Amino acid sequence: MIEWREEGVLLSVRPHGETSVIVEAFTRAHGRHLGVVRGGVSRKLAPVLQPGAQLDLRWKARLEDHMGAFTVEPVRGRAAAVLGDRLALSAMSSALALARFSLAERAAYPGFYDQTVALLDALAEGTGWLPAYLDWEMALLDQMGFGLDLSGCAVRGVNEDLTFVSPRTGRAVSRQAAGAWVDRLLPLPEVMLGGPAHLDGVLEGLTTTGHFLEHKLAPALGNRPPPEARARFIDVLSRAR
Incomplete structure (x- = not known):
């Protein structure tokens, strides 16, 4: 059995069978992670499982590549x-x-x-x-x-009067260097x-x-x-x- 526990942000909830849900959470050490919460549609858990909530998550699975199951406890809600x-x-x-x-x-x-x-x-x-x-x-x-x-103009290298961004490279462009390309640049x-x-x-x-x-x-x-x-x-x- 593989298991870990940490806090995470609830990203989404979707139904799974009659009484369970699949939750998608974002945690610091384990990233974006999915798991089944049994009884997730109950009156006890449904108010807790609101997107954006901070949760104490315990994840268990028989094998690492299985979806696994979460047990959850509320830390703080944000939806309300x-x-x-x-x-x-x-x-x-x-x-x-x-x-x-x-x-x-x-x-x-x-x-x-x-x-x-x-x-x-x-x-x-x-x-x-x-x-x-x-x-x-x-x-x-x-x-x-x-x-x-x-950090600086892609054309002139200066870090003054940076006004635009190149849509191709994502680098800043100064007002003086924009020239005839100004209409093609991003703000x-x-x-x-x-x-x-x-x-x-x-x-x-x-x-x-x-x-x-x-x-x-x-x-x-x-x-x-x-x-x-x-x-x-x-x-x-x-x-x-």
Whole structure:
């Protein structure tokens, strides 16, 4: 029998038979992991098994390559805190869906796990989460091998007046170097360089990360389209302007 125990974020829940569910969780040491929770539809467990919840997870299986089974205990819930905030709820749904979409099963991403927990906590608290979400998407691209290089201009090497991102290389481009290519470049708002987190700037930043999610990451994962939850989040965020 193989067994481990640690905390994790609940990414998704789906029915399995009449009384059980299959949960997908993201943990620090064991990555994105699936398992059956017996009795998961019960009145005791159903309120606990809400996407975004922090859980104490114990996983058991006879063999390493089996799906295995989880027993769960609540650590803290987050769904109730965001239910009354459509924007935060859509951001949480987007983050959970992108994690499911992108992360390799059973591969550990310890630093990114910590950043995910911090983002979900910020969403539940309702403060400071908008730039944190953009940072999270940038970190996701970096984890997947498509990180942006914003350290200096790809053309001139300078780190001043960086205003654009090359859609091909993901490298920053200065205003002076953009020239006739300006209409083909992606925006690089100040917030992506540690500047003020204005809503319009965050939306511009998400336009840029969205390009790489759709045109770099998705093809690498077998041309599956990015999750619709992200598009819904962008729509809700755009309406909040």
